Amino acid sequence: MDATYIGAVDIGGTKIAAIVAGPQGPLARVTEPTIKSGPLEALPNQVIGMMGAACRQAGVDPASVTTAGIASCGPFVHEQGFLGLSTPNLCGGHTAAVDLPNDWDVIPVERVLRERFNHIVIQNDCVAALAAERTFGALQGERDCVYATWSTGIGFGLCVDGHILHGKHGNAGHAGHMLMSERQDALCGCGNRGDLEGLISGRNIGRRMHITTAELFRAARSGDARAREIAVEAAQWFGRALYNLTATLDTRAFAVGGSVWLNHGEWLAPIVLEEIERRLPALTSGITVVTAALGNLVADIGALSLIIPDEWIAGWRVTQPWQKLAG
Amino acid sequence: MDATYIGAVDIGGTKIAAIVAGPQGPLARVTEPTIKSGPLEALPNQVIGMMGAACRQAGVDPASVTTAGIASCGPFVHEQGFLGLSTPNLCGGHTAAVDLPNDWDVIPVERVLRERFNHIVIQNDCVAALAAERTFGALQGERDCVYATWSTGIGFGLCVDGHILHGKHGNAGHAGHMLMSERQDALCGCGNRGDLEGLISGRNIGRRMHITTAELFRAARSGDARAREIAVEAAQWFGRALYNLTATLDTRAFAVGGSVWLNHGEWLAPIVLEEIERRLPALTSGITVVTAALGNLVADIGALSLIIPDEWIAGWRVTQPWQKLAG
Numbered sequence A, B: 001m002d003a004t005y006i007g008a009v010d011i012g013g014t015k016i017a018a019i020v021a022g023p024q025g026p027l028a029r030v031t032e033p034t035i036k037s038g039p040l041e042a043l044p045n046q047v048i049g050m051m052g053a054a055c056r057q058a059g060v061d062p063a064s065v066t067t068a069g070i071a072s073c074g075p076f077v078h079e080q081g082f083l084g085l086s087t088p089n090l091c092g093g094h095t096a097a098v099d100l101p102n103d104w105d106v107i108p109v110e111r112v113l114r115e116r117f118n119h120i121v122i123q124n125d126c127v128a129a130l131a132a133e134r135t136f137g138a139l140q141g142e143r144d145c146v147y148a149t150w151s152t153g154i155g156f157g158l159c160v161d162g163h164i165l166h167g168k169h170g171n172a173g174h175a176g177h178m179l180m181s182e183r184q185d186a187l188c189g190c191g192n193r194g195d196l197e198g199l200i201s202g203r204n205i206g207r208r209m210h211i212t213t214a215e216l217f218r219a220a221r222s223g224d225a226r227a228r229e230i231a232v233e234a235a236q237w238f239g240r241a242l243y244n245l246t247a248t249l250d251t252r253a254f255a256v257g258g259s260v261w262l263n264h265g266e267w268l269a270p271i272v273l274e275e276i277e278r279r280l281p282a283l284t285s286g287i288t289v290v291t292a293a294l295g296n297l298v299a300d301i302g303a304l305s306l307i308i309p310d311e312w313i314a315g316w317r318v319t320q321p322w323q324k325l326a327g
Helices: A042-058 A109-116 A125-136 A196-200 A213-221 A225-249 A259-277 A295-305 A310-319 A321-326 B042-058 B109-116 B125-136 B196-200 B213-221 B225-249 B259-277 B295-305 B310-319 B321-326
Strands: A006-011 A015-022 A025-033 A067-072 A076-079 A082-085 A119-124 A145-150 A154-160 A253-257 A288-291 B006-011 B015-022 B025-033 B067-072 B076-079 B082-085 B119-124 B145-150 B154-160 B253-257 B288-291
Touching (some): A006 A042, A006 A125, A006 A295, A015 A042, A015 A295, A025 A042, A025 A321, A042 A109, A067 A109, A067 A125, A067 A295, A082 A109, A119 A125, A125 A145, A125 A154, A125 A295, A125 A310, A145 A225, A154 A196, A154 A225, A154 B225, A196 A225, A213 A225, A213 A259, A225 A259, A225 B154, A253 A259, A259 A288, A295 A321, A310 A321, B006 B295, B015 B042, B025 B321, B042 B109, B067 B109, B067 B125, B067 B295, B082 B109, B119 B125, B125 B154, B125 B310, B145 B225, B145 B259, B154 B196, B154 B225, B213 B225, B213 B259, B225 B259, B253 B259, B253 B295, B259 B288, B295 B321, B310 B321
Parallel strands (some): A006 A067, A067 A119, A145 A253, B006 B067, B067 B119, B145 B253
Antiparallel strands (some): A015 A025, A076 A082, A145 A154, B015 B025, B076 B082, B145 B154
8 A cells, every 4th residue: 555645534423533644643633523414425425524624634635545444333234235334323214213313224334435535444443443452552462352342332343363353244343232131121222131231331330320420430439339339240240241252252352442441440440350250260361451552542543543554553653643633 | 285084083071083084085983982081191192092993994004194183172271382171071180170080180182192193273173063064064155154052061163254263272162151141040060150051051951840951842842831931941042142142243144053953953943043133133134043064973074174175175065975974
C-alpha cells in the first residue's frame, strides 16, 4: 500500500468519529451525532461528508484519501454481496426498535462507501479495538487474546492462533449475548433473558437499585453494602464470561476497555481474575486481564489499525501520535 | 507427503484405537482398553505397541509408518516444549482424581511418540472429529462450522473463517465447561457448578431420576411425563449452548455426534433448533444443525484426516473406505 493519507471512521450508536491520518499520525478528527433519520443512505453519506470535513481541517485533498478503515457497531448482515448494519438502536425498521425516526432495516454502509473509497475494511468496533491493542496496545505479540468492552453494551474482539475471528457475517464476538443465567429479570435489548448484557451491561447494572451505573459504583466504593454486593456480583458475572471465552477459545490474555472498566477496572480486576482462576487449572492458569492501553481511543485507533500501512507502524509505536486526539 | 502408509490413533478415556491406512483406505484397526497403571510412559508406549499390532495385522512393515495423526481426550498442557495429557480421568496424580492406580500428572504423549514417528499431529478428539466432518462428512466446504459431541462428556471442535481453532495449548473447544446456570446441583467433574456438562452430559442427565441416560430417553420416548420434561429441558440447554457458540463465533453449521445425539438426535433436533432460532435473527438466521455423517467413527477418521495426504482425499470421498471399520 503506498497511500500517503488514510481515513478512519468509528460508527457508534450515538456518535461518529472520522479521522484522516498521514505517515506521522492522525492529522484531524471530527465527530458528529449519528444520524438517525432521512433516506436509507443517510448514515454512510454522513460518513463521507465527515471525511471531507476532516480532510479540509487537515489541509488534505479529499481525493487523495482512497483507503478507509471502518469500525462500526453491529450486528452486520450481508445484502447483495455487501455488508450492511442491522443495528437495533439505529434501524427503526426493526420490529423490536421503537422511537426511531426512520424505517431502516439494513443500512447499506459498504455499498455506499465503496463508491467513495477504492479500498475499505469494515469491522465490528470490538474487532477493530482488538486490532488496535494488538498493533499498538496491551496485546502486542499475543496470538491468543481477546479485547472486551464493558460499557453501555458488552462486546468482544477475538483472536485465536494469531487469527482475528470474523465469522460468516463478521459478527464473531457478540458474546455479550451469551446466555449465562436463568434470571428472567435480566432482560437484554436483543430480547434474551439472562444473557451477559442483560445481567451487567452499563444499561442494566444500576437498575436493581433504580440508579445509574455511575451512581451505583460511587455508592459501592463509598461503602454502601447493597451497592457493593451488586458491583461485586457484576464483576463475578464478567469474570465468568471471560472464563467461558477461555474454555471456548483457550485464551491467554484479555485487554478490557469501555466506560465501566476504564472507570472502575482497578477495583473490579481482582474479583474478575479470581472468578477465572478458581476454575480448572489446565484451562485457566497463567491468564492475564489488563486494561486496554488505548483507553477511550481504542475504536478510533482500531479503525486506523485495520488499514494502516505496515511501514508506518514502528514509528507510531514510538511516537504514539494518537495521544493528541485525546485532547 | 509421499507416505505409502499412515497411522492414526484415537486415545479415549476408556479405550484406544489404532489404525494403519494406505492410499485405498484403512487396512487394519486394533482397540484396547486405555492403560491406567505403570510408569509415566505407559500410555504412549501402549499406543506404539498397538500401532505395531495394527501393522502386523495389515501385513505392513511398522518401520514404513512414519507419520501419525493422534486424536486424544484433553485437556492438554505444554511441558518442556511437548504437548502432554492432563486428563482428569486418566491422571491419578491430580488431586481431584480418585481411584486411579497411578500418580501421573501429565502424560508425555508427544515426547514419547516423537521418538517413534517422524511426523505427528496431535489434536483434541473433537478437533480431529471436526477435521473428519470437514474432509469427508457433513461439513465439507463449510468455513464457519462446529463439530459437537454429546456423550459421556460434551466437547466441541471449532472452525471460523476456514481456520480450525487450537488456542494457546490446543484446548479450544472445551466449551462443555461453559457456565450456563446457577444451579448448584449441576456438578461437573471439573468442579464447576452449572456448566454445560454438569447440566446435561451423558454422565449427569439421568441423575435427576436416578436412572441411566439410556433409561431416561427410553422413558421419555415412551411417554413418561417427568422423563420427557427432563429430556426436553436437556435439548433446550444443548440448544442454548449452540446459540452461545453462534453468538461468540458467528457459526453457520453444526454437525453433532456422540452417543446421546447419535441415538436420539432425530427427536432432539427440532427442540435444539428452536432454542437457537428464537434468538436475534441477525445472529441466528440460516443456521443448520445436522448429525455427524461419520457417526461413531468420527474420531478415528478424524485422526486420519489430520495427516491424510491431499492426493488420497478425492478417492476416499467416493469409496468411503472407512465403512468397513464399522463392522
